[in-house]
Amino acid sequence: MKRGTKVLLALLLLPLGCRHSESTRTDSLGRSGLPQLIRKLRESNGGVEAWKQHAAVRFSYAVELGGHKGRVVFPEVAFRLDDYRQLWARWEGDPQLVRLRLGESPRIRGSLALGFALSSIPYFFCLPLASATGTWEFRSLIAPRGTAVPAEFETVPQYPMAPIGPCLIQADLNGDPLAKIVYKGKHPFLAARPHSLEFQDYKKVRGVEIAQLRTHTVLERQDFDPFAEKTLEKGTFEEGTFEEESDLPAWILRETLGRIVFLSQEEADQRYPAVDPEDEAP
Numbered sequence: 001m002k003r004g005t006k007v008l009l010a011l012l013l014l015p016l017g018c019r020h021s022e023s024t025r026t027d028s029l030g031r032s033g034l035p036q037l038i039r040k041l042r043e044s045n046g047g048v049e050a051w052k053q054h055a056a057v058r059f060s061y062a063v064e065l066g067g068h069k070g071r072v073v074f075p076e077v078a079f080r081l082d083d084y085r086q087l088w089a090r091w092e093g094d095p096q097l098v099r100l101r102l103g104e105s106p107r108i109r110g111s112l113a114l115g116f117a118l119s120s121i122p123y124f125f126c127l128p129l130a131s132a133t134g135t136w137e138f139r140s141l142i143a144p145r146g147t148a149v150p151a152e153f154e155t156v157p158q159y160p161m162a163p164i165g166p167c168l169i170q171a172d173l174n175g176d177p178l179a180k181i182v183y184k185g186k187h188p189f190l191a192a193r194p195h196s197l198e199f200q201d202y203k204k205v206r207g208v209e210i211a212q213l214r215t216h217t218v219l220e221r222q223d224f225d226p227f228a229e230k231t232l233e234k235g236t237f238e239e240g241t242f243e244e245e246s247d248l249p250a251w252i253l254r255e256t257l258g259r260i261v262f263l264s265q266e267e268a269d270q271r272y273p274a275v276d277p278e279d280e281a282p
Contacts, residue, residue: 034140034153037171041128044175050207051129056080056268059260061089063117067250072114077121078263078272082133084122084159088272099275103161106188116189117255119163124197125257126210127167128178131155139166163187177202177209182219194219206262218251 042048058078064071076097079087090097102119106112123130131138140153152170167183180198184190196219199211248254263271 033151034138037140037151037153038128038138040173040175041169041171041178042132044172044209045126045128045177046204046208048129048132051081051126051132054081054206054208054262055265056263056272057125057260058263058271060258061121062256063114064246064248064254064256065113066246066248066252066254070246077118079122079125080268080272080274081122081130083274084134084157085161086275087118087121089118099272103159103163112187112189113253116163116185116187117253119161119187123157123162123164124214126208127155127169127181129208131157135159163190177211203260205260208262210257210260212257212260214255214257216253216255 056078058076061074061077062071073092074089075092076090077087078089085103086099086101088097088099100108100118102122106115108115108118135158137156137158138153139156151173152168154166154168156166157164163185165184165186167181169178169181172179178199180196182194182196184192184194196217198215198217199213200215201213202209202211204210268274
């Protein structure tokens with residue numbers, strides 16, 4: 001997979017009314033502190049070197065859809081850190097490990113919510129470090145030299161199958177791991193509405209800070225109809241996909257991770273061998 005990172009100084013594309021708690025100043029040439037902000041953010045999540053020591057990651061995973069179908073549990077989910085096109089998943093009660101080709105369909109087992117949640121994992125698992133090894137574009141504000149500008153920037157994954165679009169990141173200059181972003185998506189489950197995403201319950205695993213709890217919240221709720229927007233039509237959810245009932249509000253999607261294990265190249269090749277979906281027969 002081609003790797004690279006673009007850095008572009010431009011106007012932010014997500015004017016969503018976020019409050020700015022910190023700021024930096026442009027240098028004598030009017031350039032923002034974007035490279036420094038990116039570096040600090042990555043260091044606070046463990047650093048690029050710690051991330052690149054590993055080839056893949058495995059963990060348990062649960063996703064809960066508020067106000068609708070409830071919860072789905074996976075004892076095992078895994079992906080290779082350099083591949084956004086596929087991941088492996090094992091449903092609760094099913095011994096079979098399934099390789100999922102991401103982006104081919106917005107639904108997984110008939111569910112848009114599950115399709116979005118699973119396809120977004122490689123991006124949101126550790127956003128600051130994932131963006132260091134894939135092809136992403138970074139944007140920040142341009143301002144007159146010496147001007148105070150918000151300590152924030154925007155990053156966008158440059159993959160046609162990516163379920164998310166621009167992500168607005170407010171950098172924490174105190175060195176804490178990433179706490180919250182605002183993003184817009186391309187996946188139909190998101191219904192083109194802006195969402196916030198909170199990263200909580202961090203755990204350091206093999207030098208990398210990983211949030212074990214992620215909470216997505218719809219920000220614009222006027223005329224929000226969770227049934228119409230999250231199912232689009234009857235029959236979107238396969239029978240039995242979501243279990244029990246959720247007590248979360250309809251505008252919340254929550255992900256929980258556990259038993260996180262990073263794998264070496266040899267371990268990854270044995271359990272989750274690299275396969276290029278483009279080389280496979282249709």
